Amino acid sequence: MPHSPDNLPLALYSAAQVRELDARLIAAGTPGFELMSRAAHAIWRTLRRRWPDVGVLTVLAGRGNNAGDGYLVAALALRAGWRVQVLAVGDAAQLQGDAALARDQALAASVPVQPWREGVELQGVVLDALLGTGLQGAVREPYALVIGVLNASGLPVLAVDIPSGLCADTGQALGVAVRAELTVSLIGLKLGLFTGQAAEYLGELQFDDLQADAALVAAQTFTVQRLAPASLPQLPARSRNVHKGQLGHVLVVAGDRGYAGAGLLAAQSALRTGAGLVSLATRSEHLPAAQARLPEVMAAGVASANQLLALGVNASVWVVGPGLGQAAWGRSLVSAAATCHVAQVWDADALNLLAQGLVELPPGAVLTPHPGEAARLLGISSAAVQADRPGAARALAQRYRAVCVLKGAGSLIADCDGALWLCERGHPAMAGAGLGDVLAGVIGALLAQGLAALPAAQLAVYLHACAGERLALQGRGLAASDLCEVIRELLQEQSACLS
Numbered sequence: 238m239p240h241s242p243d244n245l246p247l248a249l250y251s252a253a254q255v256r257e258l259d260a261r262l263i264a265a266g267t268p269g270f271e272l273m274s275r276a277a278h279a280i281w282r283t284l285r286r287r288w289p290d291v292g293v294l295t296v297l298a299g300r301g302n303n304a305g306d307g308y309l310v311a312a313l314a315l316r317a318g319w320r321v322q323v324l325a326v327g328d329a330a331q332l333q334g335d336a337a338l339a340r341d342q343a344l345a346a347s348v349p350v351q352p353w354r355e356g357v358e359l360q361g362v363v364l365d366a367l368l369g370t371g372l373q374g375a376v377r378e379p380y381a382l383v384i385g386v387l388n389a390s391g392l393p394v395l396a397v398d399i400p401s402g403l404c405a406d407t408g409q410a411l412g413v414a415v416r417a418e419l420t421v422s423l424i425g426l427k428l429g430l431f432t433g434q435a436a437e438y439l440g441e442l443q444f445d446d447l448q449a450d451a452a453l454v455a456a457q458t459f460t461v462q463r464l465a466p467a468s469l470p471q472l473p474a475r476s477r478n479v480h481k482g483q484l485g486h487v488l489v490v491a492g493d494r495g496y497a498g499a500g501l502l503a504a505q506s507a508l509r510t511g512a513g514l515v516s517l518a519t520r521s522e523h524l525p526a527a528q529a530r531l532p533e534v535m536a537a538g539v540a541s542a543n544q545l546l547a548l549g550v551n552a553s554v555w556v557v558g559p560g561l562g563q564a565a566w567g568r569s570l571v572s573a574a575a576t577c578h579v580a581q582v583w584d585a586d587a588l589n590l591l592a593q594g595l596v597e598l599p600p601g602a603v604l605t606p607h608p609g610e611a612a613r614l615l616g617i618s619s620a621a622v623q624a625d626r627p628g629a630a631r632a633l634a635q636r637y638r639a640v641c642v643l644k645g646a647g648s649l650i651a652d653c654d655g656a657l658w659l660c661e662r663g664h665p666a667m668a669g670a671g672l673g674d675v676l677a678g679v680i681g682a683l684l685a686q687g688l689a690a691l692p693a694a695q696l697a698v699y700l701h702a703c704a705g706e707r708l709a710l711q712g713r714g715l716a717a718s719d720l721c722e723v724i725r726e727l728l729q730e731q732s733a734c735l736s
């Protein structure tokens with residue numbers, strides 16, 4: 238059955254894992270051609286439901302099993318009375334195995350198949366059956382040319398399994414990729430459909446499990462799990478007589494000269510996310526603004542590590558780094574934090590100092606790098622981080638033995654054992670100032686209320702992304718301080734739907 242996006246499976250596979258799953262299904266008695274046939278029926282059902290009255294189908298077919306799916310769809314469409322044209326890219330005679338069987342079945346059904354050539358007109362709905370999970374490296378000619386022509390055509394496109402040119406493991410477009418209106422993913426969801434640049438190419442995502450053996454699918458190792466409402470960690474329920482002393486004490490260490498706002502945002506989000514007490518250790522010149530804006534926060538000016546340690550003696554969680562700078566003052570405070578073995582969130586300049594080897598990370602901390610900070614921590618380029626976000630998130634967690642949140646489209650959360658969770662919620666408008674400060678405060682507040690590092694990071698990232706989405710979709714703009722208020726709304730809704 239096709240899954241609609243709200244109940245897509247949680248498991249996300251690499252290309253190699255989905256190929257292994259394919260092989261297991263075939264070894265367990267489901268012929269590959271049967272899977273291809275089911276794929277074609279699922280794709281044709283979806284295509285006809287989406288474009289019932291077009292009546293014209295152009296299939297752009299490559300030379301692998303992705304093309305095989307396309308040939309079988311062409312035969313189904315022809316049988317249903319549509320006008321069909323298959324344009325074969327590369328020599329169709331070179332197809333092998335199931336793909337060759339599919340081609341022969343289409344030819345036997347009198348499907349018109351001709352070699353793609355420059356200038357041939359694309360008509361009706363276009364089925365992208367060029368490249369699937371077998372893509373290796375940057376898209377070669379003439380595929381790149383065909384994809385460019387398709388993207389320029391303005392015609393509606395359904396991508397088979399994954400938009401051609403999109404890497405199934407990283408979601409990066411390898412040179413060029415098809416911009417689809419609808420993508421139908423088969424049997425196992427690919428990680429590359431949810432991270433990197435996927436959102437620019439995917440269109441609407443639908444999924445069909447091809448009635449694959451559920452036990453075999455469940456037994457297949459996968460790379461990443463999606464965060465979804467049903468699987469989200471929950472904050473411990475509050476007793477009716479709870480008092481703020483039981484809800485933890487977050488100390489935000491932030492805000493060098495000119496960066497007062499970062500600490501205020503982290504403190505505000507910690508408050509709105511329900512921490513019992515919130516302190517802010519910052520430059521003394523920021524105190525009037527802090528007290529005016531957040532009277533609930535206990536703000537203190539600190540000039541030395543000893544003053545910070547004295548201030549933080551009762552804090553159960555430290556949030557270190559927003560707007561802290563990397564000069565002597567900031568560095569001394571981060572070094573002091575490193576000596577405190579309480580739950581900590583290290584963000585922004587704390588991460589930059591860590592990357593320079595100027596400070597040590599306390600055990601059990603949560604790291605919240607954006608791609609640039611991740612690059613510095615790993616000693617690679619930002620482009621390399623973005624080219625393999627899952628690999629970068631996993632490498633960070635394992636190098637620092639810490640839960641790592643790699644922020645950006647398709648935020649990833651990695652634990653020390655290499656397990657990964659992906660948050661596909663969020664909105665491009667969230668790429669703005671201060672939102673990282675807010676996230677750091679949310680994680681701090683959830684730690685303070687009793688969640689461990691991993692569930693705190695998972696719930697915080699999801700709440701933060703959904704709040705950004707809500708603000709953006711309501712056209713309310715994306716002021717970081719408004720985000721704090723919406724996160725509080727979402728938490729109240731979550732606890733309400735649980736009560």
Ligand SMILES: NC(=O)C1=CN([C@@H]2O[C@H](COP(=O)(O)OP(=O)(O)OC[C@H]3O[C@@H](n4cnc5c(N)ncnc54)[C@H](O)[C@@H]3O)[C@@H](O)[C@H]2O)[C@H](O)CC1
Nearest residue numbers: 259300301302303368369370371372373374375376377398
């Ligand atoms: N279990 C499933 O998910 C099922 C998947 N099916 C479909 O099979 C494809 C995967 O098929 P495969 O033959 O492994 O690879 P592709 O069809 O994606 O392409 C291989 C084809 O492309 C050429 N190629 C590779 N890299 C490049 C490049 N950079 N530039 C140009 N050409 C390239 C390569 O030479 C081969 O010729 C999967 O996506 C599904 O659509 C099954 O049909 C159903 C079960």
Ligand SMILES: [K+]
Nearest residue numbers: 368397399401
């Ligand atoms: K494709």
